[in-house]
Amino acid sequence: MKPDFALVPIEARRPSLFDRLFPVKRDLAIKSIFGVWGVYFFFAVSRILYGTPSNADALIVQRILMTSICITLTWFLYRLLVAVRGSGMRAAIFMLILPTMIFAIYIAVLDQIVVNDEVALFDFTYLLDPSDFASFDWPYIWDDAFTRYFILASWGALYLALSHSQDVQRMMVHSRQLERVNRESELRALRYQLNPHFVFNALNSVSSLIIDRENRQAEKLVDDLADYMRAVLTGGAQDMIAVEQEIAQQVRYLEIERMRFPDRLRYSVDIDPAANGWNIPALIIQPLIENAVKYGVSGTDQPVNIIISAQTEGDRLRISVANDGRVKRPVNRTDDRTTGTGTGLANIEDRLKAFYGENASLLLANNMDGMATATIILPDPSLIFQDIG
Template sequence: MATQPIPIIDNLSPKVSPFWHRIFPANIDLAMKSIFGVWTAYFLVNALRAVLWGAPDHSHSLVTYLIKAAISVTVTWALYRCLILMGDRTARAVFILTIPTVFLALAVSYLTDFVMAFPTPVLEHISAVHNVPINMALSHFFDTAFVDYLILVGWGGLYLAMANSRKTQVALIHSRNLEKATRESEMRALRYQLNPHFVFNALNSVSSLIIDKKNGQAENLVDGLADYMRSVLIDDEGDMITVEQEIAQQVRYLEIEQVRFPKRLSFEVHIDDAVRHWKIPALIIQPLVENAIKHGVARSCKPVTINISAEKDNDRLKLTVANDGRLQAARDKTTGTGTGLANIKERLVALYGPAAALIAGNEDDDRVVATIIIPDEEQIFRNYCL
């Protein structure tokens, strides 16, 4: 079964009535502006020349140029219709601008002289007006037709260049929109991949309390988790939320985990006022907070403090999650699947390309620090070219 190509919608051309669309079925603005522009310029230049340096009968010359411009507009429109029939076939378009355009130029010159000469024969009219012998009138006619031919060919080349430029612009816009939609879909899929990862870890926390027979705490944790998951999984805010909203969600999550680790877990939050309303991907720091609890709090017998900070650094946003402890190299799969950190990296690449980064490591004072660097919102979906 043959597949039909998907047409590229031209959003650059103006919307017009069906009547004008039938007359100018393609690139109406380019066609009208170029046709009327070329022949209006032709009339004005020749009219000015006639008035300043030209024939004794200025009014006769002005009428001649006006009639010729009107006829040329119609003939050029016919040439335009022939060119659009060729579509992308350049060879045929070049052929039209060579052989058939010669006859169109002859038609323009003949019709102009015919209208001005009526009922006098055309050659006699040319001989009388231009003060040349009758045997030279035909040569003068062909000289005039050759100038008209050059103008028609020049217009044709101009129109084809502008039409190809327009087509390239439309294709580029379509390509960028398609790339943006692809990246948005990829980012949303990565976020949905994170949701079951979060639910899995949250259920582990509930399971631990039930095993320890802390039923009251487990019930409170389930209620808190229900409220928390309702706020982060329903997606009311969309894929991009403010820094303040993202950190507020993580604070709620930490408050829930404090039910599980009341003596070992404490946290501090610092947000610079300059970045409170900075838009970031929802749940982007969730895996970092989970890792701080799973690998820091859960594995330590000592109190652990988790610090979450958001600040501006050289026109970029720096999100930091730090906790007491040391980052150990994963030796087996029991330490975790790595889904969370991989998800962060993939989401950052999908949104910002190489302009964002995730950095994690140990500090000298037994602190694990994970930092996300995010550029300003204008760099979302930007094309990165070398």
């Protein structure tokens, strides 16, 4: 059974004339070739006009002819360099020696033929006459050939250098793009690495409230949990967030946890008004709040106070989370299950390094009031890593 439709091949775009003539780095090749010989033509014509010969027009036409020949042979040299690209520097150097030398001698001989005939304007019939090579001024030809060789070889070296520079710049741009993508992926992975165990605890609390027929509280807990998760997930595209938004989000989290520990969890917030204008990495203090609840409130039957504070100190921002109890810094990151300060703190340190390099820090301490304190010190937002270019 034949299909009721036919596959029509998409016609490939035919390359233009310039694409065929200059298949590699067209703009660079055209600009450099015409630039070099354009300068040569300018000086040649300037010398003719300065001498004011009687047949200046014919000489200028001859210079146009020779310049066109030079441009054509330079294009051939360009195609030779294109043909050996990827074959190593030795092949390119060979092209700049032997073929270039032949081109230079050929140009010098043609130039001698053209210059020796002082003809009328646009009269090129002499080019068809046989040449008497014995009558040529060969010392002048060799001197002119050396000059032409120097120009051709200089152009070839300039083209290779600029071509290599473009390749390096392109690789640097590509590398920066990869670095930016990798850093964004790393930050996103670190942010999503945050332990969501409180979701399971909150769902267990909802189940308990339903069993106890506390439907209003269960409904409120579900709404609060949904709002918090929506803020976390929809805010995933934001790398930075305002201080007040970050702390408001963590307060919402504490309200959810207080449904589980209504008699044991107490918290307070102290934000310096000057700190509200700062932007900080999203969810950067979430592991600190989570540890304070998990290992402060859950680990005792006594009421536990959690204090969140944010103050500016000169050109730095200090954000602290303190809770009743003592803290012991783990020896390595695998100690999270025993001390509660491994993976969460490692997550913060990795994200701070990704954002600020060595300009930010995380400090753990036991203060004089018997509270375990975790402090994040952030520099001025201008010190956040920026992409170059």
